[in-house]
Amino acid sequence: MNNTSILQKILYRIDNDDKVSSSNIIEKFKSELQQHDVDMYNAWEENGFDINANSFGGSNLLCLASENGCAKVVELLIEKDANVNIRDNEGKAPLHYAVIIPGQNTWIVERLLNKGAEINIQDNEGKTPLHLAASDIVSSFWGTKETKEENVKMLLDKGAEVNIQDNEGRTPLHLAVSTPGQSIWMAERLLNKGVEVDIRDNEGKTPFHLAASCSNSLCKYFVEMLLKNGAEINIRDNEGKTPLDYAISSKKEEVIEILTGKILLSDEGLTSQMSSEQEVEIDSQDQYENPLSYYFFS
Numbered sequence: 001m002n003n004t005s006i007l008q009k010i011l012y013r014i015d016n017d018d019k020v021s022s023s024n025i026i027e028k029f030k031s032e033l034q035q036h037d038v039d040m041y042n043a044w045e046e047n048g049f050d051i052n053a054n055s056f057g058g059s060n061l062l063c064l065a066s067e068n069g070c071a072k073v074v075e076l077l078i079e080k081d082a083n084v085n086i087r088d089n090e091g092k093a094p095l096h097y098a099v100i101i102p103g104q105n106t107w108i109v110e111r112l113l114n115k116g117a118e119i120n121i122q123d124n125e126g127k128t129p130l131h132l133a134a135s136d137i138v139s140s141f142w143g144t145k146e147t148k149e150e151n152v153k154m155l156l157d158k159g160a161e162v163n164i165q166d167n168e169g170r171t172p173l174h175l176a177v178s179t180p181g182q183s184i185w186m187a188e189r190l191l192n193k194g195v196e197v198d199i200r201d202n203e204g205k206t207p208f209h210l211a212a213s214c215s216n217s218l219c220k221y222f223v224e225m226l227l228k229n230g231a232e233i234n235i236r237d238n239e240g241k242t243p244l245d246y247a248i249s250s251k252k253e254e255v256i257e258i259l260t261g262k263i264l265l266s267d268e269g270l271t272s273q274m275s276s277e278q279e280v281e282i283d284s285q286d287q288y289e290n291p292l293s294y295y296f297f298s
Contacts, residue, residue: 006037007056008068015070022079026051029061051082058089066112067097069105074112084117091124093117099129099151106150119160126166130155134172134186135179152189162195169201177222178210184221197231204237212255213246220254223247233259 010032014020020028026049033041040056047053054060062082065073074094078084085093095117098108113119120128127135133152156162165171173195176186191197198206208231211222223243227233234242247255 004057007040007064010036011065011068011070011073015065015073020072020076022076025073025076025080051077051080052086054088060086060088062086062094063088063092063097066094066105066108067101069101069108071105071107071111074108078111078115084112084115085121087121087123091122093121093123093129095119095121095129096123096127096132099133099155106154109151109154113154113158119155119158120164122164122166126164126168128160128164128166128172130160130162130172131164131166131170131175134176134182134190149185152186156189156193162190162193163199165199165201169203171195171199171207173197173199173207174201174205174210177207177226178214178216180215182216182218184218184225187222187225191225191229197226197229198235200237204239206231206235206237206243208232208235208243209237209241209246212243212259213250213252219252220258223255223258227258 010029013032014025014028017028030041030044030049033044044050044053044055047055052060052062056064059067060082062074062077062084063086065077084095087093095109095112098105098112120130122128130152133148133155162173163171173187173190176182176190197208200206208223208226211219211226213219214222216222233244236242244256244259246252247259
């Protein structure tokens with residue numbers, strides 16, 4: 001059994017221990033580690049059994065308890081003065097983990113925020129908890145739809161910043177529209193909170209560029225939503241490519257139809273006319289002077 005599995009079992013046992021309290025929780029952890037993982041016990045001992053030490057495979061007790069949905073352990077560690085903004089070796093704080101795990105973690109998210117967790121704290125990749133909630137970490141692997149939506153709503157209602165860019169220049173909206181399995185709900189929430197639709201990442205791509213070529217089955221709906229919210233249809237990335245270029249190279253036929261004016265979105269639904277403000281440049285070229293026909297026939 002690896003150290004992670006051992007530590008998870010220890011966390012669950014302590015979380016379900018009726019006799020554990022803030023006054024004895026550190027001793028409980030020490031006792032469990034002495035019995036089941038001496039190496040980890042020794043690593044923690046070297047750090048003076050500091051409640052905030054990253055002695056557990058690069059992580060700390062509060063991050064691990066938040067990650068594993070151990071609500072009682074989280075509460076007791078906070079009562080014991082654990083730092084709610086402590087970071088592990090990846091730069092992630094407890095809140096990063098709490099938003100991406102199902103179960104009782106909606107309660108944990110609320111508790112951390114009420115105790116002063118920084119809502120816009122960024123990890124080593126520049127991602128905030130909202131970035132993670134908008135990514136496939138939640139939708140495709142860990143979280144249930146209901147838990148994710150509750151956590152996202154809580155973050156936004158408590159003032160999470162929607163336009164923070166990570167180290168790749170991407171906002172939560174970039175991630176929401178390009179994530180396999182992601183729902184329309186996430187993008188709608190971000191747009192309703194005033195996210196900038198044309199903000200560019202480090203490659204010059206806007207959420208529109210990503211939505212036009214994403215692998216999500218809801219791709220065309222993201223495109224329609226972005227158009228309805230004023231996204232620039234002919235915006236170019238660092239290679240001179242527009243969203244239409246990406247839709248064509250990715251063979252997204254429904255998106256191509258939308259962007260070339262065969263099917264367009266209006267307030268009433270789909271229409272067959274392109275607005276004068278958003279007329280797509282059919283004869284546009286990328287930075288290599290490739291016309292759109294190059295992508296159609298290559």
